[in-house]
Amino acid sequence: xxxxxxxxxxxxxxxxxxKAVASGSTGTTxxxxxxxxxxxxxxxEAREVNLYYGGFHAVENVTMTIEPNKxxxxxxxxxxxxxxxxxxxxxxxxxxxxxxxxGEITLDGEDVYAAGVDPVRVRRMIxxxxxxxxxxxxxxxxxxxxxxxxxxxxxxxxxxxxxIVERSLRGANxxxxxxxxxxxxxxxxxxxxxxxxxxxxxxxxxxxxLLMDEPCSALDPVATLAVEDLIAELKSHYTIAIVTHxxxxxxxxxxxxxxxxxxxxGKPGRLVEIGQTETIFTNPTQKATEDYVSGRFG
Amino acid sequence: MATISERxxxxxxxxILPSWAPYGVFAGSCALSAAVLAATGVFTIALMLVFxxxxxxxxxxxxxxxxxxxxxxLDRTVTMAIAAAFALAxxxxxxxxxxxxxxxLPGLDWEFLTTDxxxxxxxxxxxxxxxxxxxxxxxxxxxxxPIGIMAAIYLTEYGTGRLRRALTFFVDVMTGIPSIVAGxxxxxxxxxxxxxxxxxxxxxxxxxxxxxxxxxxxxAEEVLKIVPNHLREAAFALGTPKWRTITKVVLPxxxxxxxxxxxxxxARIIGETAPLLVTTGVVDTINTNPFEGRMQNLxxxxxxxxxxxxxxxxxxxxxxxAAALVLIAIVMILNVLARFVYRRYKTEIR
Numbered sequence: 269x270x271x272x273x274x275x276x277x278x279x280x281x282x283x284x285x286x287k288a289v290a291s292g293s294t295g296t297t298x299x300x301x302x303x304x305x306x307x308x309x310x311x312x313e314a315r316e317v318n319l320y321y322g323g324f325h326a327v328e329n330v331t332m333t334i335e336p337n338k339x340x341x342x343x344x345x346x347x348x349x350x351x352x353x354x355x356x357x358x359x360x361x362x363x364x365x366x367x368x369x370x371g372e373i374t375l376d377g378e379d380v381y382a383a384g385v386d387p388v389r390v391r392r393m394i395x396x397x398x399x400x401x402x403x404x405x406x407x408x409x410x411x412x413x414x415x416x417x418x419x420x421x422x423x424x425x426x427x428x429x430x431x432i433v434e435r436s437l438r439g440a441n442x443x444x445x446x447x448x449x450x451x452x453x454x455x456x457x458x459x460x461x462x463x464x465x466x467x468x469x470x471x472x473x474x475x476x477x478l479l480m481d482e483p484c485s486a487l488d489p490v491a492t493l494a495v496e497d498l499i500a501e502l503k504s505h506y507t508i509a510i511v512t513h514x515x516x517x518x519x520x521x522x523x524x525x526x527x528x529x530x531x532x533x534g535k536p537g538r539l540v541e542i543g544q545t546e547t548i549f550t551n552p553t554q555k556a557t558e559d560y561v562s563g564r565f566g
Numbered sequence: 567m568a569t570i571s572e573r574x575x576x577x578x579x580x581x582i583l584p585s586w587a588p589y590g591v592f593a594g595s596c597a598l599s600a601a602v603l604a605a606t607g608v609f610t611i612a613l614m615l616v617f618x619x620x621x622x623x624x625x626x627x628x629x630x631x632x633x634x635x636x637x638x639x640l641d642r643t644v645t646m647a648i649a650a651a652f653a654l655a656x657x658x659x660x661x662x663x664x665x666x667x668x669x670x671l672p673g674l675d676w677e678f679l680t681t682d683x684x685x686x687x688x689x690x691x692x693x694x695x696x697x698x699x700x701x702x703x704x705x706x707x708x709x710x711x712p713i714g715i716m717a718a719i720y721l722t723e724y725g726t727g728r729l730r731r732a733l734t735f736f737v738d739v740m741t742g743i744p745s746i747v748a749g750x751x752x753x754x755x756x757x758x759x760x761x762x763x764x765x766x767x768x769x770x771x772x773x774x775x776x777x778x779x780x781x782x783x784x785x786a787e788e789v790l791k792i793v794p795n796h797l798r799e800a801a802f803a804l805g806t807p808k809w810r811t812i813t814k815v816v817l818p819x820x821x822x823x824x825x826x827x828x829x830x831x832x833a834r835i836i837g838e839t840a841p842l843l844v845t846t847g848v849v850d851t852i853n854t855n856p857f858e859g860r861m862q863n864l865x866x867x868x869x870x871x872x873x874x875x876x877x878x879x880x881x882x883x884x885x886x887x888a889a890a891l892v893l894i895a896i897v898m899i900l901n902v903l904a905r906f907v908y909r910r911y912k913t914e915i916r
Contacts, residue, residue, distance in 0.1 A: 360803060365726065392805030402796040405913045406818040416804040419814050455914055466800070473804055 349537030460491025670891025714782025749841025785827030
């Protein structure tokens with residue numbers, strides 16, 4: 269119901285009544301997490317976000333909320349701006365030369381793009397897992413997981429670091445598979461293991477939000493299932509947003525689903541609707557959403 | 567369809583030439599050319615090879631076309647032509663190595679490498695030149711590598727817009743600077759402070775740096791460019807500042823390539839003659855201090871022995887060739903080392 273296109277907005281609200289998360293609850297505190305990590309899941313709100321690559325308008329007027337301790341799936345056809353939007357949430361978008369952002373993105377009410385906000389701090393709170401598993405090729409499995417600590421030069425004692433590495437690897441369901449070869453290169457792992465290694469690396473720095481950009485697109489079904497199980501466990505500690513092209517995955521793994529679409533190529537992508545995953549898949553308010561989730565999409 | 571005509575009767579297997587065919591054809595062609603040339607009385611090995619290649623290309627085409635069809639025939643002809651071009655390109659290199667080894671070995675002995683030429687009329691060794699070469703080049707590397715790699719980091723990681731374009735342009739221009747100009751630049755610079763006629767090892771190093779920096783920048787830039795962007799993004803997404811991403815992720819990933827580039831650049835400048843002629847001078851004794859007094863180096867030594875031989879001309883020429891041989895040996899060792907470092911330390915980048 270957030271950011272549904274203007275004309276359909278009223279319909280969207282009535283149809284998704286009682287299922288979509290109530291709007292207007294800005295800045296409410298996130299439910300306390302059960303995790304002992306000290307990471308607190310946070311709410312991300314985007315208000316009228318417009319994203320550009322140079323002169324190209326890539327994403328238009330997206331307003332949506334990513335709820336804490338829930339998995340929010342972003343679905344839509346290629347090129348509709350899901351990934352671009354996701355990357356704008358932790359200020360990775362601006363790393364592309366010429367890219368710019370308009371609108372407001374807040375993390376528990378605090379503007380991520382405000383003057384004086386260091387993007388490095390934002391990225392420490394909002395971690396990211398990429399489409400291609402990208403462990404650092406020069407580092408061992410252990411060092412990959414500890415990379416966030418080492419690279420940020422935090423003075424962590426060896427024993428504590430060992431603890432963090434083990435906890436992160438257990439958190440990523442990888443510990444049992446790699447505990448005997450922690451000091452071997454991370455690039456020697458299989459694709460699925462590498463992706464879980466990257467997730468372990470991301471959660472080792474204890475972010476509050478985890479963004480995942482098609483984390484399973486390079487994985488086989490078994491590895492995909494392992495990552496999905498992991499996502500289900502992680503949501504008790506984190507706020508998770510996941511971009512996926514896999515409709516079943518969105519249906520299985522997410523609580524909320526946002527459907528992005530672009531009217532025609534060259535036009536900016538927009539958010540068509542967002543709601544409970546069940547609603548989006550069984551009873552969407554928009555024709556385009558229904559066409560897409562049922563596979564009738566041109 | 568054109569492709570159908572190539573299929574003899576729709577079967578997979580067709581005629582194929584025996585594996586020795588290219589070699590046999592080439593040998594036969596050479597024999598034929600030799601016979602024809604001998605008959606006309608103008609036989610030379612070079613002419614025989616030239617005609618042999620031409621005849622072999624035609625012969626293999628004709629034979630293969632009959633047996634294997636036009637596509638394989640063309641493939642075989644082009645393969646043979648390319649092999650011939652490669653052999654042609656190798657001839658000068660092999661000839662050069664052969665000549666240098668043949669003429670250099672007589673003058674090369676332990677004395678040549680370990681003693682200097684002080685007070686020895688028409689004799690002595692080239693230790694002062696060997697030491698000078700290593701010191702001058704070493705200092706040049708120390709100057710060039712930090713500047714070159716930092717400039718490459720600027721170009722790949724930071725530079726945007728006009729400054730980056732300007733820098734790229736000037737690096738290109740610097741690559742083309744004649745080496746004597748680099749020498750004169752270093753001389754002119756030091757002359758301002760130390761007066762005319764000054765000759766110092768470090769001046770030579772500076773001149774060599776002017777030549778080496780653009781090579782280092784170019785090779786380092788290429789190597790840093792192939793570090794995949796997703797590794798940088800992975801580091802950024804962990805909340806890593808940019809400079810740490812560069813020092814801890816980008817540079818280690820590119821390490822092998824950077825070292826290789828530096829070694830190749832070193833090999834490229836170690837044999838420079840002209841800039842050292844005007845900056846480091848000529849001297850008979852070993853001097854290890856680049857900041858005081860003249861310094862000899864192998865290239866200038868070879869030039870000098872050849873230009874002004876003493877009473878015993880042949881001994882001088884032998885020493886010149888021996889110096890050239892030592893220089894080539896150093897360059898080859900650097901190249902082999904570069905390959906070794908690359909194989910040993912290269913990072914698998916997917």
